[in-house]
Amino acid sequence: MSKTGDVPLSVALSGGGHRASLFALGALLYLVDSGGNRNVDSMVSVSGGSITNAYIAQECDFHSVDIKQFDNVASKLLRIIVERGVLFSTWQTGVYIFLLAILGLYLLVETLFDWPANLPWYALILGGVLLFILLSARGILLSWLLSRQLFRREGRVTRLRDLSTSVEHVFCATDLGSGTPFYASTAQGAKLVSAAGSVNGESFRLHVAVRASAAFPGGFPPKRLPRRRYGLGWESRISGIGREFSAIYGPRKTPSRQRVWLSKAARAFVPHALFLSDGGVWNNLATDWVMRARSDHPKPRFLLVVDASAPLASVLLDLLNLPGAAEVAALRRATAILYLNTVDPRIQVLEAQAADALRHSADSGQKRGTGEDADNWILPVVMRITEGRGEILKRYRRIFGDAGREMPEPLIPGNRGYEIVDQVWRRFWDEHRRFRRPNQPGAKWLSSGVGTTLGRIDATTAVLLVAHGYINAMTALHIYCGYPFGPLKGFERFRQLLTDSERDDSPGFVDPDSDVL
Numbered sequence: 001m002s003k004t005g006d007v008p009l010s011v012a013l014s015g016g017g018h019r020a021s022l023f024a025l026g027a028l029l030y031l032v033d034s035g036g037n038r039n040v041d042s043m044v045s046v047s048g049g050s051i052t053n054a055y056i057a058q059e060c061d062f063h064s065v066d067i068k069q070f071d072n073v074a075s076k077l078l079r080i081i082v083e084r085g086v087l088f089s090t091w092q093t094g095v096y097i098f099l100l101a102i103l104g105l106y107l108l109v110e111t112l113f114d115w116p117a118n119l120p121w122y123a124l125i126l127g128g129v130l131l132f133i134l135l136s137a138r139g140i141l142l143s144w145l146l147s148r149q150l151f152r153r154e155g156r157v158t159r160l161r162d163l164s165t166s167v168e169h170v171f172c173a174t175d176l177g178s179g180t181p182f183y184a185s186t187a188q189g190a191k192l193v194s195a196a197g198s199v200n201g202e203s204f205r206l207h208v209a210v211r212a213s214a215a216f217p218g219g220f221p222p223k224r225l226p227r228r229r230y231g232l233g234w235e236s237r238i239s240g241i242g243r244e245f246s247a248i249y250g251p252r253k254t255p256s257r258q259r260v261w262l263s264k265a266a267r268a269f270v271p272h273a274l275f276l277s278d279g280g281v282w283n284n285l286a287t288d289w290v291m292r293a294r295s296d297h298p299k300p301r302f303l304l305v306v307d308a309s310a311p312l313a314s315v316l317l318d319l320l321n322l323p324g325a326a327e328v329a330a331l332r333r334a335t336a337i338l339y340l341n342t343v344d345p346r347i348q349v350l351e352a353q354a355a356d357a358l359r360h361s362a363d364s365g366q367k368r369g370t371g372e373d374a375d376n377w378i379l380p381v382v383m384r385i386t387e388g389r390g391e392i393l394k395r396y397r398r399i400f401g402d403a404g405r406e407m408p409e410p411l412i413p414g415n416r417g418y419e420i421v422d423q424v425w426r427r428f429w430d431e432h433r434r435f436r437r438p439n440q441p442g443a444k445w446l447s448s449g450v451g452t453t454l455g456r457i458d459a460t461t462a463v464l465l466v467a468h469g470y471i472n473a474m475t476a477l478h479i480y481c482g483y484p485f486g487p488l489k490g491f492e493r494f495r496q497l498l499t500d501s502e503r504d505d506s507p508g509f510v511d512p513d514s515d516v517l
Contacts, residue, residue, distance in 0.1 A: 007481075008301040009039040010290045013049025013308075014343075015214070015280040016385075017452040018081050020048030020308035022462055023385050025074055026469025026494075027306045028056065032070040034484045036477065037062055039302075042168040046279035046286040048452070049306065050171045050213040051086075052077065054206050055150055057169040057186065058158050064166065075497040077150075078462060082498060085456030086145050096141055100134050107131060139211065139221045142454075146207040160190035160209070161202035170289050172279035173212040176222055181282050182274065183289060184209040196232040196274060204230075212276035214454070217335055222275040232274065284309055284342045287350070291378065300377045302481055305350060306469065307384045309343045310452060312336060350380040351399050354480075358403035381480045383472040389425035392472070396479055408479050421475060423487055428471050431491050432464055459498055467494045 011031075013024040024045075031037045040062060045053035056062055059073040080086075087093060107127045110119055119127075151158045163169060163186045173182045178195040184204055185191050192201040212223040225232075279286060290303050357379040387395070397411050409417035450461060457465070471488075478485035 006039060008041045009036060009481075010042045010044065010301055010303045011040055012286040012290065012303060012305045013043065013045040013053055014286060014306060015047025015049060015278065015284045015339075015452075016308035016310060017048040017454055018051070018085065018457050019310070019385070019450045019452060019465060020306075021051045021081060022078070022457065022465035023308040023469040023472075024049050024052045024306050025077060026466040026471075027304070027383065027473035028052070028062070029070070029074055029466065030470045030473040030477070032062075032065060032067055034474070034477070036481075036483050037065065037070075040167055042170065042290065044170040044172060044286045044289045045213070046172045046284055047214045047216065048308070048454070049286065050210045050279070051146075051150065053169055054171065054210050057163045057165055057167070058151060058153065058206065061165045062167045071497065074466075078466065078497050080149060081457055082459050082462045083456065084149065086149055086454040087142070088455050089145060089149050093141065093145070096134075096137070100131075103127065103131050103134065136221055138219075139215065139223060142214070142220055143207055143211045143223075146210055147205075151205075151207040151210065158206040159202065160184065160186055160204045160206060163190070163206070171209040171213045172283070172286050172289065173209075173215070173223070173276040174279055174281040176275045176277050176281075181279070181288055182212070182276050184212075185289075192230060192232070194232070194274065196227065199231045201230075213279045215276065216278045216452070217281065218331060222277040225274040225276055227273055280339050280342060282342065283346065284339055285346050285350075287346065287380070300379075303378055303380045304473065304477065305380055305382045306473070307343065307347070307382060307386075308469075309339070309385070310450075311386050312340045347382060347384075350382055351395070352402075353378065354380050354382075355399050355402040358400065358405050379480065381476050383469075383476040385468065385472075387472070388429070389421065389475075392475055393421070396476075410475070410479050410485070417485075420485060420487060424471055424474070424485075427488060428467060431467070463491070463494045463498065466497070467491060470494070 009031075011028070014020055016023070028037075031040065043053050043056075043062065055077050056073060059076070060069060062070075065073070080089075107124065109115060110117065110127075111124060147157055153162070165186065168185060168187045170183050170185045170187075173184075174180075175182045175194050175196075180195040183193040184201055185193060190201040190204060192199050192204060208223065211220075212225075214220070215222055282288070285305055285307060287303065287305060290301075357377045360377065383392075393411055397407060400407050400411065409415045410421045412418055450457065450465065474483070474485055477483035
């Protein structure tokens, strides 16, 4: 299949709403088409990527699924996103938004003009409390929608123990209390891993793992996870209070008031629950599980990083001039900047690590690594939604140059491999221009023009996102790992996922050694 034999492959799926879900789906379609799914032993995800990760874990064993079976799984997920999405898939969402808007507007008018009912002050306070309760119910609504639309089989809610798959699926969130990552993993029968320890997670519901992973700050409240219910301990206290605190300051037979107070303070710092927010708060690339948390994971390995993070474009911030609205606009912009800073610095580190792995490796046909590093390397393969053919090849040339390695054939203009890469990407952008609406921007449309949303995405955009992920993965894995690369048969390969037409079980590309140029 590839020059890399049976070298294990981990996949990290970034956040980015349904934009990330579809871009990741395209990358996974390529892995199945090329046979690379047989090398995948772990799939880690954040936010929108967790929707794809969890749905695939529920519907198939990614390690052994064939092309036709996976096409059926991909078709179901694609149709849900195109036809309904998640957030606005039922009338209950419309009713919720209507009640929220009516109550908020009524309280505003009543407060400013004492009209229409001239309510007493305590009634306005009660109305404000009700409004905050409704706002807090956003998380409950999201959990219910995820369960209803995606993560239910035969009328029963899917739990981690139901995911009988040889691939380890991991869903990342951020524990706001300790400021550390939280993982829900299908390994070892299912487990929950955080700063509070590692416990059995067989009964943990799949839609709760995705809801926690996708709890974007400001959009959805954090998911509360009671500590006792899940048997979570706490290995280190918060605010620098260590385990020896009670032993040093705890009450004796005749405790002083100060010692008793300090002992109570120590207990107060141990949280009764974990509050889980979007995994992108910690790392929107979802790479920590493989790079750090899984120190016991077998090495060497490839790590495919599927980055669907939107770029930080310059925007008009007129709202910052309006009192009240300024705080909301500033918070939203600040959050976007913080998310970007979980991505770009890590991309630079991953590129440096890729250059280092290449620097210490032998030729692609031999065992990678020499000496002490022979069995201890991870080669990150980064694919970004913000990049087209030119940006991808430019970045890969820089990495290989830093490694002091000879450029692979697809990176050298004039060679047959480069012509094939060029032909595939030209065809993709021809299709992009043909289906894109006239008022939509150009090459950066798929990254900056498609918002971070859990609502529905129109069919044309969805197909292009899947195709972009497919071609991007094919380019990256071919250059780094020797996976198959060839001109696509046509974009019907992706459009058929939205139709009932019969799909064949052959790959969506043809052998580059065939007479296609």
